[in-house]
Amino acid sequence: MAGTGEKGPGRGPGAGQHFLLSAAARRLSLAMVARLSDDDAQAIFRNIRWCDTRGEPVCPRCGCAAVYEHRSRRIFSCKACEKQFSVTSGTIFHARKLALRDILLAIAIFANSAKGHSALHLSRDLNVQYKTAFVLAHKIREALGTEMDGLTASGEVHVDGAYFGGYVKPANWKENRRDRRLLKNQNGKRRVVIVMREVDGRTLPFVVRHEAHAVPILEQRIKPGSTVHADEARSWDPLHYGGLDVRRINHQEAYSDGDACTNQAESFFSRIRRAEIGMHHHIAGPYLHAYAHEMAWREDARRIDNGTQVLIMGLSALTHPPSWTWKGYWQRARRKPSPSEGHHP
Template sequence: MSQHFLLSKKVRDFSLIKLLNWSDDDYFNFLKHIKFKGEESTVCPECGAIKPPRFLKTRKQWRCRDCDRSFSLFSGTVLANSKLTLRKIVLAMYLYSSETKGISMSQLSRDIDVSYKTAFTLLHKFKEAITQTEDLTPLKGHVQIDGGHFGGKPRSGQFRRIGRPEDIVAKIKLGKSQGAKRSRISRANLERKKRNRRIIINLRQLGPKGTGAVRTICRVAMAEDEKHVMSLIRRFVEPGTYIETDESSAYLQCSLGYKHETVQHSTEYSTIDGVNNNQAESFFSRIRRWEYGVSHRMEAKYMQDYANEFAWRENTRRYTQLEKLRCLADKVLSSGLSRWWCGYWQGIKRDDEMLWKA
């Protein structure tokens, strides 16, 4: 049996110890190489002048010879006007990219010695950069699609429900997650559940046999119905693609323009011919581990940000640690100005959630 990628020596090509031993110039040169793709010449982000600008060594900035504007590594990106040192920013990128199930804001604030508010906006700016630079070219070849319910978890009642013997026996026979009836929830909890619950629909393109999924696109919708599903498929899946789904009625029209096969999850996990939806379902396991063990809740307003983050984590799961760090740094340095997290704690917040409109 082959060794898991995360246990191999290849993935350990860069460590936190090496990063901590870097000098300030090393952090600067690392980001500079990614920002300008290894080229010596830089283009002014203000006027677009190609003439080599003057480098201000003490300030780690450049000054354009044409418009006389100064610019830095983060000018025009989500981290523009950041007061953090390059050391803390690169350390935050490393910790964010190295965690397979995400990192909490409070943990990051302790790790790099910043306030919780700073860690909160920094991590969300990483998510925004991932969203801004998302690859939205249509999926092709072999695609699996599934939807998962997130948010709106009802709170338990005041009194513990005493299980009946017959319910316990049924639960033992059918598995611990099936068979026994669930306790009732109050009307207020039920309304909160309806108000805050959303559906994350993920579309995953599979690679060669044994490699799993190679690309993931996620969108948040109010329902997993035919209208939302088909609009997503027409936008993000090439015609003629082979699609695998479960038996939900939302996927009935997938046969129009696509080769479509289903697996009956009510009776089987995979058909005799090998038709399954395992890769689409496995995406939800990672994000649920983050929800239960790291975040402990998922707000509907920012659910698309979380979905995009974990789609990126799935897409880069076979990257080495240095490749992940470079990938995240490239997204941050090539993104536009932050629209959602600049001035967040001063009251400048996103008005609406990012919902897929069918």
């Protein structure tokens, strides 16, 4: 069935059809969003952010519900603290310049792209600068990924790692080429994405420099008594002494032996590799974790219709505080951070 497996309904012309090809996966189209007026977009954002009060605004500063709406502008004023605010104040879209309809359209475009959506493509879709689309896409990624940080895995957990970035182009002449496997011939940008994926559960990735560095984190974030499936890499040997039931599979012999496999983790890496090859082309660097979180969310939401995905993305963004990383990103990149701001990777 659509919510539980690969196939669609068992009756009618859609029998045996993949969920993503079925009508159940399509609940929202870009044409529907593009036809919305600014008032319609405002109403949708109000209903998403203040769903507990059925769209009635609540002051983000003091939590007071005694609020009146300005007629000349789409802002509100709190009667208690006299603070003016909009539907995006205090959220990851704080201090926005784009119209709400454009932001809603960006979320819908983001949700409809099964393998991710590049910033260049988004800039053309919205007719905005590349910088604007780049920051907007990363704000959505941060809103989706923040809730994954610190979550623990339990039950049957598939663990694996995959390296990204750090490609060193070989020299033209054979006599000038070096062994790129040696540390001295690498550029230091190579990172590994580690994933903990529960069977029929959540996908939780994080990024470290080397696969062996992930063991202490895995021991903290996987609940004791869980069954961990890992491959034959020696990096996972210490997991046997951490109170976990560890099962190993040797991929040189088979991918599954009936007792252990890492197929759930491999499925996640297949998605992120496809995004790297076909969409983003370069996802390494300081924001590799953001792309990993995005692909983990897409993997978990692959059986949810696109209309619901838009609502989930909107709710995540409108309940997320302003982003230190992406608020004023391009302006901050041209100056040194003040001592109070500290350093952010």
